[in-house]
Amino acid sequence: GESVGLHLPTLSVQEGDNSIINCAYSNSASDYFIWYKQESGKGPQFIIDIRSNMDKRQGQRVTVLLNKTVKHLSLQIAATQPGDSAVYFCADQGSTLGRLYFGRGTQLTVWP
């Protein structure tokens, strides 16, 4: 079916280190992927997206990598800061227009 999952439910890093959050998707027809950040008590906030015709996209301190061969997506956060502590979700548009499928999320905790 169309599903998106994350490899690890939790990730702890030290402030200043780089973080890598991984995601696997199952639908090879998926052509649009998004990473969201959700802070406690708030709605998800868009971080970065990538289309299937790209392998890599960079934003401010964040990079998303897409490997279509193994259906894997990753989010890299450079120089992780305490304000990056949140739950991170990947989402996949899948093959049905108008539908986003979310993974379960990875809780990122940044230690000083």
Added chain:
Amino acid sequence: NAGVTQTPKFQVLKTGQSMTLQCAQDMNHEYMSWYRQDPGMGLRLIHYSVGAGITDQGEVPNGYNVSRSTTEDFPLRLLSAAPSQTSVYFCASSYRAENYEQYFGPGTRLTVT
């Protein structure tokens, strides 16, 4: 712009009661959707709309109704609340349905006793 707004922020219902969760956006977005989020889970799509007058079911539509009479508003109706509907509900919108980021509201925390 206010973005996506949701009311109420919190609601407690008794089993069998009905209510409407309100969602509005002022960005002239075509696409709007409702998700529910349960502890330890990602977001699951309930219903969505690709434009005024058009709605469709998502992954978990049972027990919920929607309508889209205007571009701005997309209310979610619980017909007869059940404890299984205790959840946090998020409304989202995007410029179009395809390949555009979705903007989320702050959420409504619903408890059904």
